[in-house]
Amino acid sequence: MDKKYSLLMSLFNEFNANELHIIICSVFVDEITQSLLERQVNIANIFFFHTAKNLVVPATDYVCETIDDDEILYAVYDLKRSIATFDATNFAVLAEARRIELGLKYLHFIVIPKEGPKNTISIMSMHEPDDLQWRINHILLPLFSCIPSCKGISSLVTREQARPLENSQYHIFPDEFTLQSPAMPMGFPELIAAKNEGKSLAHIQAPRNALNLVDSFLSSYAKDKKVITITFREYNSHQQRNSNANEWRHFLESLSDEYLPIIIRDTYKATSPICDELAGYLQFPMASIDLTVRVALYQRAFLNFSIPTGPAYLFYFIPNCSNIVFREFNNAHFATSETTVSKGGYFKDEQPEFRQNSKQIVFWGQENLANIHQSFLIFLKECEND
Template sequence: MINAFRGLSIRLAGWSEELRENGLRWFLHRVWLDAGELLFGAWKAKDTLVAFYDLAFSPAHFDFVNFLILAEIHRRRSGCRALHIVIVPGPHEGFDGHKPRERNDQGVENLRWRLRHVLVPCSWLMPSCRQVSVLGSRDQARLLAASFAGRIFPRRYSIHRRIKCHLSNRVMKAVPNESMPSLAATPQALFHVEQWMKRVVGGRKLIVLSLRECSYSRPRNSSKKDWAAFARGLDPAVYFPVIVRDVEAGLDPLSEDFEGITALHEIAWNMELRMALYEKAYLNLFVTNGPGILAYYNRKARYLVFKILNEECGITRGWSKKNFGTDLGQDWPTATPFQKFVWDEDRLEVIQEAFKEMCEKIESSNGAAAPFTPVASPAGGG
C-alpha cells in the first residue's frame, strides 16, 4: 500500500497539466483509473478473470456454487487461465437485507458465519481459482470493476445492476452436459481423508450419510430413524458408514439412534474436507440439501439423493423443473451413471433398494459383483 501511494504522488505532477488541457470530467475519470491501477495492480494478471459475487443481490448459502460454475464457464470462453473470486458486501450489514434462514436468534451473524465457512472455502474447490477477496465496501467493488474492465464476470457487472448468477437453471442453460466444469477436492484435504481412511476404514467401503438437520423447512430434514436403521443394517465387514452433520448442527448432540455409528463432526464446517470425503466415498447418500451441490458438480463423487420434492415447503414438481431442469424420475442434468436422484421419501426400504441397485451398478462397472448384504433387516424405521 505504501508503494501505491508513492506511485500516486509521482503521478500527481503530470495530472495538473492534463486537467488544464482536457477538463475536469476527463481528469476525474483518469484519476479514478490511475488509482485503481495503483491499488489493484498486483491483482491484474492479464490471464485472470475477476468474478464478482454481490451479496446485495445473491444469498450467502450453497447456491454460491452455481456462481462458481458459471464463472468457470465464462473463464474458459474468455481464454483466461485463472479465476479471482471477489465477494462484494451488500448494503444491509454486508448482505441483502433478507432475514437469515436459521431460527437460532443469531440474526446476521448466521450470514457472516456462512460467508466465512461456506462461500470463501467453496471458492477453493474450483481448481482454476487463484485468489479470493472479501471486499470491505461497495466502493471498492466499483473501483475494481473499472480497473479490470473487459475481464470481469458477470460481463456487465455493476454495483447498481441486479444480476443473479447463483441460480441452477442458469447453469443448465449455459453449456451442454459434456462441457460442464467440475469441482474437485484439494490435494491436502485428500491427503488428510486418505490418512484417516487407512487408519479407520481399512479395506471396507466408505458410505457417507450427509444429514439435513435445519431449523427451517423442517419437513425436508433427514428421517434420522430411517438413516440410522440403514447404517446399522450394513455389513460391518464390507461397509463403513459415517455421519456428516448439517452445517447448522455440527456440534449438537447426535440422536441416540446413531449410537455406535461414526460421526465426523469436524467435517460439517470444513468444505475442503467435506469435498474430499465425498470424492473418496464408495457412495454418498443425501436428502436434498445445500451441501449436496458439492457432489452434484463433482464428477468423481458417487451419490444417491432422496426426498427431491416436498410440497409442504414449496418444492413441487413444477418448481424442480423450473429451477433445476429436472422432472419426475430424472437425474441432475449433468449426472454421471453413478449419480442418481431417487424421487421418493427417505424411508428405510427405499434407501436400501436404491443402495442395492447402485452398488450392483458400481461393481458391474468394476468387473466384480458384490451383493448387498445387510446384517439384518431392522423392523420399522420411523
C-alpha cells in the same frame, strides 16, 4: 544488513560463483537471490535454509510463479442479488467454465456486500448479520477455494471498493457486471446452456491439505473398506424436511463389513450429541465444520447418501463423485414444492440434466428403509455396468 551484505558481495567477487553451492541463511532470501542472479549465478547453485522444514533446500524447488492481471478472471459474487448459500456452487462452476473458455490461468473471486452507502437502504431479508458473516466465511470462501484455479478470494467491506472493476480492462465475470444493476443469481438454465455448449461443470475439488486430512482419517478407520457417507439434515427450522434417523439405523445395521458408514452432521449440530439411534456410528465433525474437508470426504467416498440439503448439491460438480439423493415433491412447503424444485432442474421421475454420470442418482421417493435398500441396489448395478 547493508554493510554485511556489501562485505559478502565483495568476498563473493573473489570466487567463481558457479563453482560453489551458495546457502542463504537469512530472512532476505528473495533479495539475496535476486542479487546473485544479477551477478550471473546459476539458480541451480543457490540453496537456502528452510526454517519451517529445518532443512537446506534448493531455491529452484521454491520459486513462486509469476501472475499478471491479464491472466486472471475476476469473478464477482454480489450479495445484493445472490445469497450466501450453496447456490453459489452454480456461480463457482460457471465462472471456472468461463475462465477455461477465455484461456485464462486463474480465478480471483470477489464477494461484494449487500449494504450500500448511507443514503441507501438495504434489508437483511435472508440472514442475520452474524449468520451472514459466518456463511461468507464458512460456505462462500471455502467453496470458492475448491475451484483449483482459484488464486485469491476477496471479501469486500463496502460496495464502493468494487467500483474500479466497472468499465475496467480486467476480465470480469459475469460480463455485464455493474454495481447499480447486479446480475441475477445463476441457476439451472445457465448450467444447461453451458453443458449444451460442451462445457464441463465438474470443477469442485478439495485442496490438497483437506485431502491429506481425510486420507489420514480414512487410513485409521476405513483401511480397505468402502466408505459410504450419509449427509444428515437436522435443522431446527422446517424439521419435517430432516433426515429420518430410525430408517438410517435399520439400513446401517444391514450393511456388511465391506462398507464403512460415516455420518456427516449439520454444521450447527456437529458439536452436540447425535440422536440415540445413530450414537454407535462413526462421525467426522471436521467435515461438518470445514467445507473443504467435506468436499474431500465426498471425493474419497465410494457412495454419498443424502436428502436435499445445501452440501448435497456439491455432489454433481465433484469429478467422479457418486451419490444417491432422495427427492419428492411436497407442496406443504415452498422449498419442496414442485414449482420450486423444478426450477432447480429436478423433474419428477427424471434424472437432472447436469449430472455427470449414471452413478449420480436422484431416487424419487421417501427416505425410508425400503427405498434406501432399493436405491443402493440400483447403484451397485450401475457399478457393475461401469
